[in-house]
Amino acid sequence: MSHWYDALALWLEANPHWLALVILVMACVECLAVAGLVIPGTVVLFSLGVLAGSGALELWQTLLLAYCGGLLGDVISYGLGRRYHQDIRNLSLLRKHPAWLSGAEHYFQRYGVTSLLVGRFIGPLRPMLPLVAGMLDMPFVRFLLVSLLAAAGWSVAYLLPGWATGAALRLPLPAGFWGEAGAVAGGVALMLVLVIHSSLRELRWATLLAAGLCAALLLALLLGVNHLQALDQGLMALVQEQRAPAMDSLALLITGLGDFHTQAAAGVLLTLLLLLARRFQAALYVGSSMLLTALANTALKQAFARARPDVLLQPLDTFSLPSGHSSAAFACFLALGVLAGRGASARTRLAWLLLASMPALAIALSRVYLGVHWPTDILAGSLLAGMVCALSLAWLQRRAPMQPLGARVWWLILPATLALLGTVSAWALPEAIQQYRY
DSSP states (O other), rough: OOHHHHHHHHHHHOHHHHHHHHHHHHHHHSSTTTHHHOOHHHHHHHHHHIIIIIIIOOOHHHHHHHHHHHHHHHHHHHHHHHHGGGGGGGGGHHHOHHHHHHHHHHHHHHHHHHHHHHHGTTTTTTHHHHHHHHHOOHHHHHHHHHHHHHHHHHHHHHHHHHHHHHHHHHHHOOHHHHHHHHHHHHHHHHHHHHHHHHHHOOOOOOHHHHHHHHHHHHHHHHHHHOOOHHHHHHHHHHTTTOOOOHHHHHHHHHHHTTHHHHHHHHHHHHHHHHTTTTTTHHHHHHHHHHHHHHHHHHHHHHHHHOOOHHHHHHHHSSSSOHHHHHHHHHHHHHHHHHHHTTSSHHHHHHHHHHHHHHHHHHHHHHHHHHSSSSSHHHHHHHHHHHHHHHHHHHTTTSOOOOOOOOHHHHHHHHHHHHHHHHHHHHHHHHHHHHHTTT
């Protein structure tokens, strides 16, 4: 099997157009109604990502192919539902497994448009929700707009890990890289498994467990950061190899979303709008999470005084560990994800947190791409934010659960916050271009 896989990898590297076609088709099938339930799409896409990262395709090409394939699968599924409506139930496979369709239908009727965003990251629901949207005559323009957004996060979540693994196998990495990478990845994976397991079982202490695990992993990372230099240098080399002028402007725009002034303005705006909507507990949660994360990040920067990577023509003169952009972004978006999941099932709450982590992860990765932070800096920042958000939530819910915000409140806070983040980031772009020259 290993010999066959090596031969296939070499052939696909020599014929990258075939690999591109396979990624496009498999991404489409993974998101296609019914078909996406019967194939191990996650494993297949990860393997294809490894092959692409081994030199056959660039990262942007891989993500674009997966994005287009996933979007095509959504549109086909929607079209089938819109064409056949309730007759879909007569398919032999759905007659044998009626729960596949009924579960997605119940989820869609309960959460509406939101289900297409959140359900994208819930395996059994992903290929069925577009079909249900067509069956229930959701307007196509609305469906397409949501799918355009959801497919972007999905393609990154499913293809980036495999591509990064393939690229890491290809590059001449420092001695000790794989041991350090295994230790860090194992710690993060164990933390996520325990948090997900305790959350799905609805354990009372699940939030405190999440805070404790984040704190333990953060402490281990801070104390052992000097022993992770091979990991930092190897990942930095991998990311810097992908630098391209066309991507720099996008990275600068994304990194501007995590700037201190941008995040401070977003935090103040969010808190004030929640107070205006008389959601005092939610306002206290957002304000405390973002403020305490910023204070803790500043204290840790001064305590560890770690120098930044020497990539820019004029390196920044502030300290590097933890990343302020990473901690601020994760604090902001995780807080929004927590609020979005109030009153929902554990699976839906976890999906909201995953969805909320996508923009925060993009901001964090932009810092490594621009060469102003080591990878362990952004990991430390995300763990710090996760710890503070979980502790704040546990404290606020010590007597009663936090209540859902309601659709009217979301229509008040979400457009205003996104408009602020986008405007401030775009306004600061010219200055950032000069600051981050390399």
